[in-house]
Amino acid sequence: MEQQIERSKVVVRWIVGAALVGAVVVLKGRGEVAVGWPVVIGLTALLAALNLTYWAILRRGAPRWLKYLTTATDLALISALIAFTGGRSSVFFFAYFIVLVSNSFRYGMGMALYVATGFNLLYAGLLAAAPPEGDLTIEAVKIFAFWGIALYAGYLAMRFQRQARILQSYEEVIAALRHEVAELRRGPR
Amino acid sequence: MRAHRAPVLTGRGAGAIALAGLLLLAVLVGIAWRATSALWFLVFPVLLLGLLAAAGMAVLWILRHF
Numbered sequence: 076m077e078q079q080i081e082r083s084k085v086v087v088r089w090i091v092g093a094a095l096v097g098a099v100v101v102l103k104g105r106g107e108v109a110v111g112w113p114v115v116i117g118l119t120a121l122l123a124a125l126n127l128t129y130w131a132i133l134r135r136g137a138p139r140w141l142k143y144l145t146t147a148t149d150l151a152l153i154s155a156l157i158a159f160t161g162g163r164s165s166v167f168f169f170a171y172f173i174v175l176v177s178n179s180f181r182y183g184m185g186m187a188l189y190v191a192t193g194f195n196l197l198y199a200g201l202l203a204a205a206p207p208e209g210d211l212t213i214e215a216v217k218i219f220a221f222w223g224i225a226l227y228a229g230y231l232a233m234r235f236q237r238q239a240r241i242l243q244s245y246e247e248v249i250a251a252l253r254h255e256v257a258e259l260r261r262g263p264r
Numbered sequence: 265m266r267a268h269r270a271p272v273l274t275g276r277g278a279g280a281i282a283l284a285g286l287l288l289l290a291v292l293v294g295i296a297w298r299a300t301s302a303l304w305f306l307v308f309p310v311l312l313l314g315l316l317a318a319a320g321m322a323v324l325w326i327l328r329h330f
Contacts, residue, residue: 192309202302211305215296218305222312 285318
């Protein structure tokens with residue numbers, strides 16, 4: 076199951092990565108982000124190398140730690156992109172939400188809390204490395220809002236998982252009843 | 265006949281946990297309002313998870329879960 080999910084994440088990572096690189100190139104061409112080509116190429120190469128490594132690992136199976144590693148590297152890459160494209164005012168802040176929603180819905184509340192914690196630590200580190208001028212309250216509110224969305228996404232994932240389990244048990248009951256009906260139709264031996 | 269079972273969480277324990285949760289909430293708001301360094305935000309996960317745990321336990325005690 077986890078192998079299938081992580082394989083699907085590899086595909087999504089290629090698509091989102093390509094979209095983000097495209098957006099950076101367009102914005103750089105218009106002069107709206109001041110980021111050097113070495114950084115763009117470096118981050119793209121790192122993303123590609125990590126994704127190929129994950130794909131290679133997934134050919135043999137999915138170790139239990141892999142989902143935590145892929146999520147952490149995704150958050151770290153997005154933090155690096157944000158740091159190089161304007162920090163607190165970067166237009167790529169929304170990319171954190173792709174990681175949050177994608178992982179929370181696949182893995183549930185535990186992963187939602189893991190993503191929120193990872194985001195919190197990385198974003199606080201990012202702000203501490205390049206301190207913004209003025210009040211930090213807005214940044215704290217952004218972090219709280221992310222936690223709120225993480226908890227809600229985790230709660231919805233828990234509900235979906237519960238309904239999926241109920242549906243699976245119904246399917247098992249239906250299969251068992253069908254088997255019994257087929258036995259009865261065959262008549263006594 | 266069922267044996268008497270000691271409560272897992274007493275009223276006094278639940279009160280102390282709720283009080284600790286309120287304290288964590290006050291610290292969170294204080295940091296968000298007055299922090300002069302973003303390094304203070306690094307303690308948010310511990311404070312928020314503590315607050316959620318305290319709130320969860322208090323609500324379950326009110327609902328007589330324990």
